[in-house]
Amino acid sequence: MVDLISPPKRLxxxxxxxxxxxxxxxxxxxxxxxxxxxxxxRSIFDRYNIVSEADLEQGAQRLQSHLAAQSNQKKIMPxxxxxKYGREA
Numbered sequence: 724m725v726d727l728i729s730p731p732k733r734l735x736x737x738x739x740x741x742x743x744x745x746x747x748x749x750x751x752x753x754x755x756x757x758x759x760x761x762x763x764x765r766s767i768f769d770r771y772n773i774v775s776e777a778d779l780e781q782g783a784q785r786l787q788s789h790l791a792a793q794s795n796q797k798k799i800m801p802x803x804x805x806x807k808y809g810r811e812a
Contacts, residue, residue: 736771739760739771740771740773742759742760743756743760743762743768743771743772744771744772744773746759746760747772753765753768753772756768
């Protein structure tokens with residue numbers, strides 16, 4: 724008879740995938756996370772670093788905030804203002 728109360732079995736790879744995702748989300752550089760998790764190649768590490776829908780939404784929001792902050796910065800200096808900013812024409 725099947726035990727309906729028993730928790731699902733966890734594989735070592737499930738735990739490793741969770742560890743990789745947690746390290747990347749915590750901002751640990753990929754090379755450091757690769758060393759800690761024992762991944763020797765980038766391609767295998769990337770298989771464990773699963774990108775979720777929430778990750779994509781967060782990335783889009785960060786990009787939008789970055790671009791909005793850049794649009795508020797003055798990028799073009801009028802030609803006559805070189806001396807004012809200590810630059811020669």
